[in-house]
Amino acid sequence: MQNTTIAYDSKVEGEVIVTQADAVINWIRKHSVWPMPMGLACCAIELMAAGGARFDISRFGMEVMRFSPRQADCMIVAGTVTYKMAEVVRRIYDQMAEPKWVVAMGACASTGGMYRSYATLQGVDQIIPVDVYISGCPPRPEALLDAMIKLQDKIGAEHSVKNLFPEKADSKDVAEVTNKS
Amino acid sequence: MTTSDLALLKERFETLTERESSDHVAINCASSQLIELCTVLRDDFGYDMLVDVTAVDWDAQSPRFTGIYHFLSTTKHEYLRVAVDCTDDINPALPSLTGLYAAANWHERETYDLMGIRYQGHPDLTRILMWDAYPYHPLRKDFPLAGIEVPLPADDVAEITGMSVKPAPMVGGPFVSSADGPMSQTEPRARDESWNEKKIKPCGK
């Protein structure tokens, strides 16, 4: 595949390559995504297995599983979200610092799974925006790693420089900014 | 429980009758004699563990609710089932066994939460599995499996997300397929085709 983001100018002295700011920022971000495991039910066990020696999420720079939302980049919602737990998930999502991503791991987090009942939130995307959905009950650790790679690709395609400034493409924030101005 | 033990119990408590059961000995008891019966079972007959407290909703029958207790004797290795009918169908109530067995505390809270049976004498009869402000008793037969719409337990989250506790969709899923047309068009596809891997879903929250 043609590399369109890096250029080398032989007239510039020294070991310098020219690239887009987006490419650099995205490259840095995607290779050290620190997950915040919102391990709620059975999928949490497969998440732990992905962190174990056999599947080794550490190869991707993601073994730093920070349980503190302030220090994490990506919230992996692993397990069934009940309505009672929904407020906790949302609060923790709000506490995460930008940039942040969400991975809905498993059928229960994606759409409520096989628990069509009075107590289960039918998909965590009803309360937080989700970037990658993983199907499976529970998804194999390989599926989780595949999803993290897809997340890396998604991060690679972001317009990070535009998003560095507060007036970014979030409809609620856009409304606030336009009201202020 | 041996037949002689059962006969002794029936002599002492005149409201006891035998209950049909596929495995262990089971007896029906009146709620007025429940505490006395359980004290005798624990002290005299060696049923030292209360393993389960639950209830059944018979729906259209009267009495509508029956509390079911399971006891285990760790010395004789025998189970015993005691079934108690609730006298009131609208506001069912039973005496609480928390004075005899500490295990009854949480089990009775759960039965109150899911079935709505009030246990008299319970030190802290509050909901345990659903949140405190939940207005219904989900395991009753007149409550639908999908649930009934109520506001989310936390006000601030409800405001930010605009969500409430919605009834779960009982049929259908994220994929649909049309009934007629050529095979290539009847394959299951996503119901909402406005976004996919290449065209990102606009997040509104």
Place this chain on the structure above:
Amino acid sequence: MATSKEISIGDAGARASELEGDLQGETMMLNVGPSHPTTHGVLRLKMELDGDVVKRCEPVLGYLHRGDEKIAESMTYNQFIPYTDRLDYIAPLSNNVAYALAVEKLANLEVPERCQAIRLLCCELARISSHLLGVGVYGMDAGAWTVFMYTFTEREKLYTLFEELTGARFTTSYTRIGGVARDIPDGWLGRVLEFCKGVLPVLDQVDKLLTRNRIFMDRTVGIGMISKADALAYGLTGPNLRACGVDLDLRKDKPYLGYENYDFEVPIGTNGDCYDRYLMRAEEIRQSVGIIRQCIGKFPEGSYYTEDAKKIFAPQKAKVLTSMEELIQNFMIVTEGPQIPKGEVYFEAENPKGALGFFIHSKGGGVPYRMKIRGPSFCNLSILDKLIPGHFLTDITVILGSLDFVMGECDR
């Protein structure tokens, strides 16, 4: 010259009570969970602290209440099997077996010996899996990360075995009412024996790392002591109960699946503290390996399902596609469910976490009228509000780890 001074730590509970009168300032409310690495799932503890000592602790459950019992009332008996997997999701095979046994008791069905042996193997492998995780995560909570890594590697080998047998790493849904889903593959028993050979040295290494470890013992000996009377009163079962000195193991006392034919010991503790509970689990793994070896040594031939349960177990696929009677039978069982007669049953099985009980009231037909699942973790956790006050805040992780509960079967 430096003189040595002896410092006695004493009993945290006694010190808390003698400090009661000397409360200076206010107590602090601290909320642990529901999202917290040491709460083993979504358990929330509302605690009132006086300095470092916990004065009051109120556990809040229900963050994983998914409505299993209500769902059971609209699922056929076979359709409910995947839900039983997700109760104790660390040892799903044992939940499958417990549920199938409960329904078969209601139907008065006796499965053939080979099926019983397969189910027994599943239960014991699930017990090893659960206790490996219990010990591993317990070590991790107490600060010993290496133990977690070792036990998880062994669990991966178990997952490979489960995947070969059932098709899924965990959440297997392997049993059916009247039998199991498929027979064991060729050579599987040999691989199980190889695994058993491999898990014992790892257990020895974990033993060397933890059992006489000064730090681990200081953190666990004398902490979280549960008395015999309390354990019985609060309905504790499983290793937690046996650590307090009560000799109750449903495999020996109310045998099922042919456990009476195997020779194994049940470890009983003395003090009922966290250290004893750890020792229980480590020893139970060894006993389970013994049972597995005995079982494989005399593995019976025969069928893996009840042949004459016409309305309960779906017939063989080859016959379904060729013979009319089997086709109708398969259709009825799949659409209306296995026809279980009327009655009430309560069956408890000795799961790794405790006694998992199913109370099923059936009015005939393929769908239960009422199903109550008695989760062992629900009863094990009820002792928390009596156990924790008087301990230090740092003891909480050790106590929770030693109780080895899982919220799937607690909240259902």
